[in-house]
Amino acid sequence: MRFPFLFLALLAAGCQTRPAAETAATPPPLARTAPDAPLRETRWVLRQLAGQPITVPADTREPYLTLRADGTAEGNGSCNRFRGSFFSENPSELKFSPLMSTRMACPALETENAFTRALGQSNTYRISGDTLRVLDATGAAVARLEAVYLR
Structure with a gap:
């Protein structure tokens, strides 16, 4: 008659849970998020135009944009360099002079x-x-760029 007792002991042991205090003390895993790249003094490489990925021919450069602290916008469209001014006087505002x-x-x-x-x-x-x-x-994305950090 030992078998039923052993069976019930194993069944009871399998049903035990951690005490509430131990469960509450275990912190959830931390979600790691990267901080947002700064708008200015970052090399922004073009990845999409109007939602379409861009492709760059082998004998050209990646298009990029850099917004300088002094309000200068400069970059390369792929073959040609461009330069002008940008305005960002209000949060989220970004307007360019003719480049x-x-x-x-x-x-x-x-x-x-x-x-x-x-x-x-x-x-x-x-x-x-x-x-x-x-x-x-209108709030539609006309370009998506990615910060590229030079080593």
């Missing part, structure tokens, strides 16, 4: 022109981690 550019012919000229047009349509922005979304006056 001046060199005008060399290149295989990525269509992407380059679309990039500078998107910056010209800019009204606001949103940064989440290493992602900058440039939004037009």
